[in-house]
Amino acid sequence: MIGGGRYSDDFNFEGQVHLAFLRSPYAHGRITGIDIDAAKAAPGVLGVFTGQDMEADNVGRFETDIPLTELDGTEIFKTRRPALPTDKVRLAGEPVAVVVAETAHQARDAMELIDLQVEELPAVVTSLQAVAEGAAAVHDEKPDNCALHWENDTPDAYDAAAAKAHKIVKIELINNRVMPVPMEPKCCIAQVDDETGRMTVYAPFQGGRRVQGAVADFLFGGDGDMVRHISDNTGGGFGTRSKVYPEIIAICYAAKKLGRTVKWLGDRSETMVSDYHGRDQVNRAELAFDENAKILGYRLETLTNIGAWVTENGARLAIDGGGRILGGCYDIPVLYYSCRNMMTNTVSTDTYRGAGRPEANYIVERLMEKAARELGIDSKELRRRNFITTFPYTTQMGMKVDCGDFAACMDIALKEADWNNFEARKKESAARGKLRGFGLASFVEGAGGRPEELMRVRFEEDGSVNIYCGTFSHGQGHATVYSQILSDKLGIPFDSINLIQGDTDTAPAGASGTYGSRSSQMGGVAILRASDIIIEKGKKIAGHLLQAEADEVAFEDGNFKAREGSVTMQEVARAAHDPARLPDGLEPGLDETYHYKRPGGRTDQSFPNGCHICEVEVDPETGSVELLAYSAADDCGTVLNPLIVHGQVHGGVAQGIGQALTENLVYDEETGQLLTGSFMDYAMPRAKDLSDIKAEFNPIPSTNNELGVKGAGEAGCCGAPPAFVNAVLNALEPLGVKHLDMPLTPNNIWHAIHGAKNEGGPA
Amino acid sequence: MYEFNYHRPKSLDEASSAAKDAEDRKILAGGMTLIPSMKLRLAAPSDLIDLADVDGLKGITVGSDTVTIGAMTRHYDVQTSADVQKAIPALAALAGGIGDPSVRHRGTIGGSVAHSDPAADYPAAVLGLDATVKTDNREIAADDFFTGLFETALEEAEIITAIEFKIPDAAAYIKFPQPASGFALVGAFVAKFGGDVRVAITGAKDCVFRVTEMEQALASNFSPDAIADIQIGDDDLLADIHCAADYRAHLVTVMAKRAVAQAAG
Structure with missing residues (x-):
């Protein structure tokens, strides 16, 4: 660590001014007035703007572009969020006005002088409250609070399968709401060029095209050329930094209006009340089994809390995200899936590492564990009987899972976890008064996201090679992996390759970003394909240099070889910049952009999978859980760089254990105030909460891309929560505890034990 | 600001x-x-x-029966003081468990005691060790000092100058941390002075308090078993998203038992 990074707040400009947000202290209410006179007159204040100002200036709105419909064709409810609201406040912390002043302190002081008048309305906080009869309406136009009730089909087919079942196993679960918590808080600087009016936006982001597009749409009539986005470093993404927030629009608006460089650094509290959250589902699920414990059908009803506004992805996470792999690793012949996206007076939920797949895997893995108990079969055996073994396998949701060997992953993980000696370890724990548990989860996820990406590879005159991209590495090591791919392919020195990212002026037009575990499988392939074009052009140049026809030149190990003689890639690149050494009609330079479109589109993603195992110890006296050992066997396809993929597995596991053990985002259910608004109450997992993580790979190359990679970033948080909870349930089995909901805090565990005892203890 | x-x-x-x-x-x-x-x-x-530059507010003095710690003495200095470690090891250990290293290098005993945070560690030691709080104009017995949530017997503008702890025969402090903040959900300070025992609990109510029923039971039998069945009522216990009142009441007994076991061991 040398402190060489440059985050958005590290940018400072002469003459920059500062902005503060007035945020609603109420979760729900009608705005009856916003008096800004005192704020406007305060020292140093340059401007105060509200939603009405933005409306008067025809600033755009956040459009809902989700092509999902209900069974009868009803479209999703479109909330059309303005950056600052004019009619109602719909969540505590919602920005309602901005103040720009010479200093940040002046802006904040003036902000406190704004008189926001609100006629309070009852707050709807949980999805269960939102769906209840007589609940207040978050949006007057949608009194039932349901933005979309999506179903894959009518329940008839499932009901018919269930009628023939030998056993039906049911479960009700909570996928707890969590906060993504990037280390870098929200920050944005908007700068307007005096002469051209072009705007440059500095903000932490996972791929600036979205910022560019949104700011252009809201403020420049859709003219993307008028907006540039820059982020040198971004301190954590996790999905939450792939979103354009209202704050960014309001800051850009103020900068444009005032013609000044406007800077805003959100503090941790502001970041926590306004960053989109993750998860938050209530699930009711059942599996129907035949007499051989084979699954006949799966029924899942989900209530998901999408918050006050329908965002870019919020309402599709449980459907397009989790739906990719709804039944996990298992052959599900019949499915009924109902998902009601409920609007509440809370922050929106949107993509957070895994984005629907952790929730889906959690449900089915909890259900399989419960089924094993109820069917009296070993849970590993139950899984084996139901694993998908024939590929490609098309799921009930239409996804084409191309390959995998789920049983092999389980075998590797069991060996890693030393399952055969677990009983001896359990006895040793019991001798110390502790309860030891062993829990396993097999999982699969669907990775790749948007099925197209662009990459530009350019040989510079000094012999270096630049990769220009729209993907964005904020800790994933793209510079290493992309350079590896290019170095291997073209036989050029690794050190001669540079990654140019974080600037929409240099990214290829149409390039996307980093999310959905897609950068290697999309960006990496695009680099490979751009290299192919470079090789073809190189053959023409090499042929010219070697006095051979281009089709007689072969490229191998960094050398272009003709019948007589050969030239290196670098020699060809040098020649490419010298028109005198080029064949007639050939453009100088080696500079190619490839627009890669994944052949199968949405359904042919890659399917990372694996088996994760937790071994835990519970102190029955306090309810404390200690994670003793974590064993992961992952099939991320071809592993391009083991160190980096291990890092991805570790990070995902840590966030998964966070959700399962410590993290829980809590709003007051009456007032809608965020109760976990600081790290004093929101419990991030700490090093002491984790154990060593053993991770092995079972690489089965994806058939959906020529690198064979599957994406590794989100697997860990799919495997960890069910493995962990299943382990604790296993530990508590002797006490008669049959059910737990995350997070497994000491308070929750103690109450589960206590409750079980109250019911008379083990049956 | x-x-x-x-x-x-x-x-x-x-x-x-x-x-x-x-x-x-x-x-x-x-x-x-x-x-x-x-x-x-x-x-x-x-x-x-x-108070950073005020003379005479820092330092540790060990007498025959007491340890006196100046109000501006940092937690780190109490934690690492060989004198405190020898005279009252439980107090040094408690200081070493407050917050994190940066807090222990800045925070002071006087600041902590005057603030009377319901979940702070030092108040448990002050009450458990029958300490005397010395101020710029009087001395206040620990039993009279802590009066409520962030409230003490201190007058407006009264300044703590030192805390004088009695040296016990044996003592221990055990806390159960709140998962996010690390503050005590419940902390128990148990101290034995000849035939007398004091049990001070922090984290559970508006301010630190003694459990006399446990003290009496321990006076005749200083062992965890003596208090295993003593559970305080949960009517006036704190309850929040991290810890329900009934669980807090249970933790009081468990932490006290563990403190007794450590002190006796």
Whole structure:
């Protein structure tokens, strides 16, 4: 660590001014007035703007572009969020006005002088409250609070399968709401060029095209050329930094209006009340089994809390995200899936590492564990009987899972976890008064996201090679992996390759970003394909240099070889910049952009999978859980760089254990105030909460891309929560505890034990 | 942070008069809670009187029966004091478990005791070790000092100068941390003075308190079993998203038992 990074707040400009947000202290209410006179007159204040100002200036709105419909064709409810609201406040912390002043302190002081008048309305906080009869309406136009009730089909087919079942196993679960918590808080600087009016936006982001597009749409009539986005470093993404927030629009608006460089650094509290959250589902699920414990059908009803506004992805996470792999690793012949996206007076939920797949895997893995108990079969055996073994396998949701060997992953993980000696370890724990548990989860996820990406590879005159991209590495090591791919392919020195990212002026037009575990499988392939074009052009140049026809030149190990003689890639690149050494009609330079479109589109993603195992110890006296050992066997396809993929597995596991053990985002259910608004109450997992993580790979190359990679970033948080909870349930089995909901805090565990005892203890 | 007047007196007299003259003063004694509260604009004193340069408020003196710690002594200095470790090892251990290293290098015993945070560690030691709180104009017995949520017997503008702890025959402090903040959900300080035992609990109510039923049981039998069946009522216990009242009541017994086991061991 040398402190060489440059985050958005590290940018400072002469003459920059500062902005503060007035945020609603109420979760729900009608705005009856916003008096800004005192704020406007305060020292140093340059401007105060509200939603009405933005409306008067025809600033755009956040459009809902989700092509999902209900069974009868009803479209999703479109909330059309303005950056600052004019009619109602719909969540505590919602920005309602901005103040720009010479200093940040002046802006904040003036902000406190704004008189926001609100006629309070009852707050709807949980999805269960939102769906209840007589609940207040978050949006007057949608009194039932349901933005979309999506179903894959009518329940008839499932009901018919269930009628023939030998056993039906049911479960009700909570996928707890969590906060993504990037280390870098929200920050944005908007700068307007005096002469051209072009705007440059500095903000932490996972791929600036979205910022560019949104700011252009809201403020420049859709003219993307008028907006540039820059982020040198971004301190954590996790999905939450792939979103354009209202704050960014309001800051850009103020900068444009005032013609000044406007800077805003959100503090941790502001970041926590306004960053989109993750998860938050209530699930009711059942599996129907035949007499051989084979699954006949799966029924899942989900209530998901999408918050006050329908965002870019919020309402599709449980459907397009989790739906990719709804039944996990298992052959599900019949499915009924109902998902009601409920609007509440809370922050929106949107993509957070895994984005629907952790929730889906959690449900089915909890259900399989419960089924094993109820069917009296070993849970590993139950899984084996139901694993998908024939590929490609098309799921009930239409996804084409191309390959995998789920049983092999389980075998590797069991060996890693030393399952055969677990009983001896359990006895040793019991001798110390502790309860030891062993829990396993097999999982699969669907990775790749948007099925197209662009990459530009350019040989510079000094012999270096630049990769220009729209993907964005904020800790994933793209510079290493992309350079590896290019170095291997073209036989050029690794050190001669540079990654140019974080600037929409240099990214290829149409390039996307980093999310959905897609950068290697999309960006990496695009680099490979751009290299192919470079090789073809190189053959023409090499042929010219070697006095051979281009089709007689072969490229191998960094050398272009003709019948007589050969030239290196670098020699060809040098020649490419010298028109005198080029064949007639050939453009100088080696500079190619490839627009890669994944052949199968949405359904042919890659399917990372694996088996994760937790071994835990519970102190029955306090309810404390200690994670003793974590064993992961992952099939991320071809592993391009083991160190980096291990890092991805570790990070995902840590966030998964966070959700399962410590993290829980809590709003007051009456007032809608965020109760976990600081790290004093929101419990991030700490090093002491984790154990060593053993991770092995079972690489089965994806058939959906020529690198064979599957994406590794989100697997860990799919495997960890069910493995962990299943382990604790296993530990508590002797006490008669049959059910737990995350997070497994000491308070929750103690109450589960206590409750079980109250019911008379083990049956 | 709002504007305020900053005072940095050199003597206790100077500090006392600055405190008395101020309209709405706060005594700055490390500032591990006060400064973040001010930054969040939750606290807005008109005057801040920083005791950092006041003579005679730092240091540890060990007598035959007492350990006296100056109010501005940092947690780290108590934690690593060979004298404290020898005289009252439980007190050194408690200091070493407060917050994190940066807090232990800035926070002071006087600041912690004056603040009377319901989940702070030091109040448990003050009450458990039958300490005397010395101020710029009097001495206050621990039993009279802590009066409520962030409330003490201190008058407006009264400044703690030192805490005098009695040296016990045996003592231990065990806490159960809140998962996010690390503060005590429940902390139990148990101390044995000849035939007398004191059990002080922090984290569970508005302020630190003693459990006399446990003290009596332990006086005749200083072992965890003696208090295993004593559970305090949960009517006036704190309840929050991290810990329900019934669980807190249970933790009081478990932490006290564990403290007794450690003190006896």
